[in-house]
Amino acid sequence: MPSLFMDCFSGASGDMIVGALIDAGADFDAVRAGLLSLGVSGFDVSADKVDKHGIRATQFRVLEEEHHHHPHRHLRHVLEIIDKGDLPDTVKADSGAVFTRIAECEAAVHGTTPEKVHFHEVGAVDSIVDIVGAHLARHLLGVDDVVSSPLAVGSGTVKCAHGVMPVPAPATALLLEGIPSYAGEADGELTTPTGAALVSHWAREYGVMPMMKVAAVGYGSGTRDLPDRANVLRVFLGEFVEALAATEPIVVVECNVDDMTPELLAPLLGDFLGAGARDVFLTPILGKKGRPAYLITVLCDEEKLSDIAAVFFRSSTTLGVRIRHERRICLERTWEDVETAWGPVRVKAGRFGDETCRYAPEFDDCQAVAARASVSVLRVYQEALAAALLKDKK
Numbered sequence: 001m002p003s004l005f006m007d008c009f010s011g012a013s014g015d016m017i018v019g020a021l022i023d024a025g026a027d028f029d030a031v032r033a034g035l036l037s038l039g040v041s042g043f044d045v046s047a048d049k050v051d052k053h054g055i056r057a058t059q060f061r062v063l064e065e066e067h068h069h070h071p072h073r074h075l076r077h078v079l080e081i082i083d084k085g086d087l088p089d090t091v092k093a094d095s096g097a098v099f100t101r102i103a104e105c106e107a108a109v110h111g112t113t114p115e116k117v118h119f120h121e122v123g124a125v126d127s128i129v130d131i132v133g134a135h136l137a138r139h140l141l142g143v144d145d146v147v148s149s150p151l152a153v154g155s156g157t158v159k160c161a162h163g164v165m166p167v168p169a170p171a172t173a174l175l176l177e178g179i180p181s182y183a184g185e186a187d188g189e190l191t192t193p194t195g196a197a198l199v200s201h202w203a204r205e206y207g208v209m210p211m212m213k214v215a216a217v218g219y220g221s222g223t224r225d226l227p228d229r230a231n232v233l234r235v236f237l238g239e240f241v242e243a244l245a246a247t248e249p250i251v252v253v254e255c256n257v258d259d260m261t262p263e264l265l266a267p268l269l270g271d272f273l274g275a276g277a278r279d280v281f282l283t284p285i286l287g288k289k290g291r292p293a294y295l296i297t298v299l300c301d302e303e304k305l306s307d308i309a310a311v312f313f314r315s316s317t318t319l320g321v322r323i324r325h326e327r328r329i330c331l332e333r334t335w336e337d338v339e340t341a342w343g344p345v346r347v348k349a350g351r352f353g354d355e356t357c358r359y360a361p362e363f364d365d366c367q368a369v370a371a372r373a374s375v376s377v378l379r380v381y382q383e384a385l386a387a388a389l390l391k392d393k394k
Contacts, residue, residue: 003145004138004202005209007234011152011190012199014130016220016233019060021137022047024218024237034136035129037086043125045133050221053230057219060133062126075103075114082132091135098131098197105174105193130194138202145240147210148203150180150325154190172196180206180302180325186226207249208325214238247327250278251300253308255318256285258293265294271311276304331358338387342373345384359388 006012006020022028028047035045042065050059078099082092103114153168153176160169167189168176175196184190191199215238222231257265265282272280279299287293296316300308305323312321331350338347338361345365350358361384363377370377 001142001144002215002237003147003212003240004141004143005212005236006146006148006199006203007209007236008149008151008191008199010186010222010226010229010231010233011154011184011192012195012233013192013222014127014134014194014198015060015062016222017195017198018130018133018137018220019047019058020218020220020233020235021134021141022060022218023058023220024141024216024235026137026140030140031133031137034085034087034091035133038081038128038132039084040081040125040128043129045129052219052221052225052232055219055230055232057221057230057232059221059223060130062129064125075099078128081128085132087132087136088139091132091139094135094201095132098135098194098201101175101201102171102193102197105171108174109170127194131198134198141237143237145204146202147205147207147240148199149208150182150206151176151196151199152184152186152190153181154186154188155183156187158189168196169193175200179203186229188224205249208327209236210247210327211241212236212238213241247329249302250326250328251302251305251308252297252324252326253300253305253312253321254295254297255312255316255321256287256293256295257316257318258287258289258291259317260294265296268296268311268315271315272298272308275307275311276300277308336388336391338384338391340369340380340383340387342375342380343369345369345380345387347384347388349388356392359385359392361385361388 018031022031032045044063046061046063047058048061050057079096082095082099085092100114107114153172156167157164158167158169159165168181168191169189172191172193175193176191179196179200181191214236218235218237220233220235222233224231269280269282277298277300281297283295283297285293285295296312296318298308309321312318331352334349334351336347336349337344346362348358348360348362349356350360361381363381366377366380366384370380373380
């Protein structure tokens with residue numbers, strides 16, 4: 001079955017998601033028929049090609065009758081509407097789960113219960129259409145696995161039923177809990193509550209685009225025109241391809257410094273490792289003014305990013321850092337104890353599939369054993385390595 005990668009470089013909203021999936025091949029007529037079966041009067045839908053900063057995208061619109069009244073609905077009203085639709089059971093269940101999650105976040109913000117939440121904007125027909133339409137378009141494409149990039153949420157403020165709110169709005173912020181997101185450079189709201197709810201419900205993982213065989217690319221247009229970029233959501237439809245070995249996400253944080261002495265640089269390595277870095281290294285470079293400089297590179301997990309940034313700013317002279325989200329392939333590692341003529345040494349074994357292809361004696365162990373026995377570290381290292389290789393052959 002197809003898989004989907006969502007590239008949310010300009011945020012995400014319900015209409016952008018539906019538009020992108022239609023652009024990638026979901027049958028618009030089937031989407032429209034399913035939405036009209038909800039039995040809600042006063043609307044129709046369209047999907048038109050538009051130009052967004054040179055990118056041809058599909059803009060999904062809800063066309064509402066003029067002066068049509070939209071009541072403020074509670075959760076049970078929305079769930080009843082979804083249940084009455086001529087829709088696949090999975091579409092009904094997932095659409096209901098998304099609205100329930102939104103209700104829970106709205107209730108937490110306003111200090112009430114999900115059952116008593118007035119949905120306001122989200123309860124309006126366009127949001128019901130966006131959420132149901134997104135699930136129906138996904139069902140029509142047969143998508144069973146979704147990975148998303150971190151979400152751009154925007155900055156500044158946004159007007160809503162409760163007045164002017166900071167971006168991301170309080171409910172959106174709760175919907176984004178545990179999800180990588182960032183403000184970006186655009187002013188205003190880029191990720192809406194419906195967008196955040198849909199992406200968080202669908203995506204099993206967040207990061208850069210995984211290795212995949214792409215069958216189709218779709219662009220869904222937002223309603224705003226941004227001054228310096230296309231306000232679109234891009235999706236890649238295809239098949240995720242397994243690498244030769246399992247990959248894992250990693251964050252690369254780095255900066256250049258040309259005004260730190262070697263004695264100040266040396267403690268940085270220990271500071272970064274103490275803050276949870278996976279690895280850290282210094283590379284001699286030539287700076288922009290012809291000065292000898294160093295590139296400081298740190299590898300860390302996403303959850304350690306704030307701690308690593310704090311070390312950069314507290315313990316180095318840099319004024320900023322660069323951040324990249326990448327993936328890496330690592331051998332499966334285990335520890336084994338081997339005996340040498342002078343004492344035991346731990347050896348790290350690296351496995352690729354069913355094959356052990358690397359052995360590395362622990363240097364600290366070799367150094368300690370060598371010091372106690374008054375022999376060279378090299379002799380201890382070589383004997384430990386030989387013992388590990390001999391053990392592997394048995």
